[in-house]
Amino acid sequence: VCPICLRNEEQLKTIGFITRHKKSSVWVLDHNHETGEFRGFLCPTCNMNIGQLGDSIETLQRAIEYLKSDQNKPKN
Numbered sequence: 001v002c003p004i005c006l007r008n009e010e011q012l013k014t015i016g017f018i019t020r021h022k023k024s025s026v027w028v029l030d031h032n033h034e035t036g037e038f039r040g041f042l043c044p045t046c047n048m049n050i051g052q053l054g055d056s057i058e059t060l061q062r063a064i065e066y067l068k069s070d071q072n073k074p075k076n
Helices: 009-014 017-021 044-052 057-071
Strands: 028-031 038-042
């Protein structure tokens, strides 16, 4: 199970990751970009999203706050 999105291997196969990317595994090795140390295995989407946020806890926290603020807006 991906520790971030909680999808398991079968769920990831169902959304077509292996077919799209011609890979035999749905898991990717995640690592700390500063130290190079292994952090764990993630699904490709979560690994890419963390990377696109620059592996930054501060940026991720701002993204969380942004999503929370949208939940507080009145719905029409």
